[in-house]
Amino acid sequence: MQKLMKRSTWYVHLKKHHPEFVKMKCRTDVCAFCHKYDKVFLPSLRILVGQSESRVQALQPDYFDACQQQWDKMKLAGKTDPDDKLSLQYVRAAIKYMERMLAARAATILPDHAGALEHRGALHAEEASAIADLNKARSTLEVCEHHFSGVQRQSGFREGMIDKLDVSHVDIQLDFMENMSTPLGPEESQEWFWATARESITTLGFYAHYWKDGKEVHHYYHYISKIMNHDSAFSITAFNDLLGRLGLTSSHKVLHVWADCGPHFRSYEFVWNLVEVCRSRFPQVYLHFYLEHHGKGRNDGQFGLQRNWVVDYAREHVISTLENMTDALRCGAAETMRLDPPPAGPSYSIVPFQPAKPQVIKKLNNSRTKLMIEYTYCIRFDRHRNPQFGIEIKDFVYSDRIVDERNGVPIGDVVCEDIKPKEADWRLSYRKTTPEKEPLNVQLLQRRLAHQAHAKLVKVVSRCSPAVVLIAREEKRAAKRKAKFQRTQAVLAIDLEETDSGSSSDESAIE
Structure with missing residues (x-):
C-alpha cells in the first residue's frame, strides 16, 4: 500500500495548514427533547415548584395540607404519575387547587x-405569581407529554404487530448504519492511515418479517456499498431490490414499512415509490415512522452484530475492499446462524450493492395534497378495485389509529413529479457546546402539537413507565434470551458429541 502519514501526524498537519478544520466530537445518539427534559427542564421545574409552594406557605403554613393529603392518598392507590411532583398531573392539580383557594377566599x-x-393582599399576590409560573411550566409539560405519548404509541404498536403478525402481512424495517472504514486487519499499520488511505463502506439494513410456507420468517439483509449517498434514491433502489428477493406470493396482501424520521425515508420520493409498490404488488401499504430520535429497532441490533463480525474476522484477515467486507460479513453471518439456526433464529443475507445513478427520481407532488409529511407518523396507501381511480392515500398521524377507518384523512390528488437527482449533499454534524447548556426547543414541540392535536390521546402519558410495565418488559426479554441460549447450547452439545465420536474413531483406527 501507499505509505502515508499516521493519524497524529495528520492532525498536526491539519492544525498547521488548515486552521478551519474542526475535529468531529463524539456524539451520543439520544433524543434531544427527552435529554433536555431530564437534564435541563426537570431540575428547573423542581426549583420552580418548591419556590412557588414555599412563597405561599410563608404567609399561610397550612396552605397545601389538604392538597398534599389528597396526593398522598392517590399515591398509595397507585394513581399518580411516576414523576411525582414534577409531573403534568401534579402541576395541573396544584394550579387547580390554588385557583379554588383564591376564589374561596x-x-x-x-x-x-x-x-x-x-x-x-400579599397572599393573593403570591398565589397569582405562583399560578402564573406554574402555568408556564404546564405549557411546556403538555408539549413534552405529547412527545412522550407519541413515542409510546408508535413503539407499542410496533411491538404488538411483531408479536402477532398476520399471515397475509409483510413487515419491513430499514435503517442506515454508520459508515465503516477500511482497511482493517490484525494490526493497524502506519502505512494504512490516515488521509486518503481509508475508504468508507455504507450499510443499509433491512429486517423482513413475514410468513412463508406456514413458517414465520425473520430475515436480516445487509446491503453494503461504496456509494455514500444516504438519500431517498439509494433507499428506494435497495428497497425495490429487496422485494424481489423475499419470494412473496399473491397471498401477501398488506405491506408495513417502518423507518426512522431521517430525510432519506421521510420524503415525498419514498412516498411515491410506495404508491408504485401499492399499484403493482400490494393492495394495501402502510408507511410508519418512529418518533424523532426514537428510531431504535431491530436494525440496530443487526448493526451491532455486523460490527462484531468485522472485528472477529479482522483478527486474522485484512479487510481492504468491498469484497473483503462481504467475505467477513458472510463468515460472521454463517457462524451466527449455525449457533442459532433458522427458523427458530433469524436468517442473514449479505448483499453487495452498487446500483447505477438514476437519471430521474419520481416524487409525490405535495402542492396538490393536504399531506405534511413532517407532522405524520403513519400513512396508508390503498389500491382501488377500478384501476382508473389509481391509489388513495390517507393520513392517520399515528399507527394505532388505523383500527378505525374514520381516523384516516384523505390527502387529495396523488400526482407524480419528476426531478433530477442531485449530487451528494454531505452533512457533517458535531456539537460545539454541551447539550445540557442548550434550551429545550419548546416551539418545535408546540408546532407538532398544533398539527397533531386532533389525533392526541385523552389519557396523560408520563415520561417514566410504571414499575409493572418495566417488570413485564424485562420478563419478556429474559424469556427471549433464555430461548436463544437453549438453542445455542443444543448446537454446541451436538458439536461436542461429533468431536468426541471423531476422536474415538481416530483412536480405534490407530489401534
Missing part, C-alpha cells in the same frame, strides 16, 4: 383584625 368576609387586609 375572595368569597369570604375579611377578618376584623389589624393587618388582615395587607396579609390577604
